Amino acid sequence: MATNRLTAESREQALAALEGSTSPTAELDVLVVGGGVTGAGIALDAVTRGLSTAIVEAQDWASGTSSRSSKLVHGGLRYLQMLDFHLVHEALTERDLLLKELAPHLVRPVPFLYPLEHRIWERAYVGTGIALYDTLASLAPGKRAMPLHRHLTRSQMAKKFPDLAHDAAIGAVQYWDASVDDARLVTTLVRTAAGYGAHAASRAQVAALTQSATGAVNGAVVVDLETGKRITVRARSVINATGVWTEQTEALAGSEGGLHVLASKGIHIVVPRERIRGKVGLILQTEKSVLFIIPWSRYWVIGTTDTPWVEDLRDPVASATDIDYVLEHANAVLAHPLTRDDVIGTFAGLRPLLQPGTKEGTSSAKVSREHTVATPTPGLSVIAGGKLTTYRVMAKDAVDHAIGQRAAGLPSITHRIPLVGAVGLQAVARLARSWAKRYGWSPSIVDHLLHRYGSDLTELVELCETDPGLARPLEHASAYLRAEIHFAVTHEGALHLEDVLLHRTRLVYEVPDAGLAALPEIVDVVAPLLGWDDATKEAETAAYRARIEAYDTAATLPDDATAQAARLHVGDVAGMVPLESD
Incomplete structure (x- = not known):
């Protein structure tokens, strides 16, 4: 297996693989657009079928709907x-x-x-x-x-x-x-997919879809939002799993077909x-x-x-x-x-509420009341609707639809693929007793660690053995160890301060100050790992503070328009580029 660590380096390697896909021998089987739970599930499904697979997300993993749910895995009583x-x-x-x-x-x-x-x-x-x-x-x-x-x-x-x-x-x-912590589920899915060989790159936005002479989608133009570099990617199948951005992404193919999402x-x-x-x-x-x-x-x-x-x-x-x-x-x-x-x-x-029916010219396979897979134009598959709990079924249906007749010989096996941290969980839970004694961790801290990392807790312990200071809780956010902040960068692909506070931890809403008091200590852990100089540390800190001020202001305003204007008055650390639809 490839490494399941998501890092700045693994991201660069993934982008290099995307750039090399224009070679006829390196063309991808599947390019997944969208790094929420559906896209992450699709990447895992595709790569474990033996398909060469890449997944790109315009912002951080799970930065959209998939980090903002009710955090329930449930059957849905209301459907009865x-x-x-x-x-x-x-x-x-x-x-x-x-x-x-x-x-x-x-x-x-x-x-x-x-x-x-x-x-x-x-x-x-x-x-x-x-x-x-x-x-x-x-x-x-x-x-x-x-x-x-x-x-x-x-x-x-x-x-x-x-x-x-x-x-x-x-x-x-x-x-x-x-x-379930929804954002952790997504990151774990991406890590698991990467462990089986999927190329995964966050902060990598699809700005355009490329098409053959016959009009079939055969890849995409991806912009590295960290550097501005444009990369042309070739793929036999492109799967759009962008949730509420579904119609905007469909429009990149210049087709009138597709799914309606509100x-x-x-x-x-x-x-x-x-x-x-x-x-x-x-x-x-x-x-x-x-x-x-x-x-x-x-x-x-x-x-x-x-x-x-x-x-x-x-x-x-x-x-x-x-x-x-x-x-x-x-x-x-x-x-x-x-x-x-x-x-x-x-x-x-x-x-992303799927509206009844599809646009004219669309080949679709109605899968359930909850989600639909469609082909607005050859080479492009679109999936919309659904919910967190059934992400695996949605992923299976999307890949089946995208690869067509090949699916019969390459069936989905994700029902037999444990996610990172699941294998060896019971054994690590027993080992945790001795680690708790060694580092002075309370039962609640041990439970917190096992819930978040499972058997991957062994990796955090290795970090603590190398640097015992990482075994200490954060002074102003004591539910988290310093090792968890380190792990967010070295294993979970955090590139910015907001990635750590919004999605790897949930300090943005878990403590009254949104984690502001803990910022200096968090920056001290993150900065050496990402090579930040003093100017970058100041910029990252200022960007997060500005975001929190915008959230606080929005919460005092009476309606969506004024609240959203207050939020968007503050820019993003890696702003998106305009889409290049026909």
């Missing part, structure tokens, strides 16, 4: 109301596969309460639905990954969630789903764990969406919203109206209402 049993079964099968085989370190079970307001009919109705949910999960191969649901009385419910308002429910049904914004707020007394999560129906109150590490994630988005697609933000909406609906069931002062962070993402 639509009688879409196949879709729910498919998602539950993928959930359990991740839990048991593919990523047991990253994906963990979480119990949820579904509060009941009516004693008889609602308990029967909801109980029947969740029983069906459990039954569909039981159809997955092997031993159950989750406990069965159970009905709770009001007193039992109060013990599970003491801060649920006394008059909010007469009881509840407890069921199980799972959670953006819908969902926001979440983050509050400290001690602010709400509860041992489980809550799921609540609202007039517009579903509201989750999710226990996550040292805090609660609460959301979401579902509102049309017509502003710039770059880095959407939460407005004051969004935050107030979530607070209002959470406070409707909480015994001790939350205020704006309790909110230590927010994040906003755009759902």
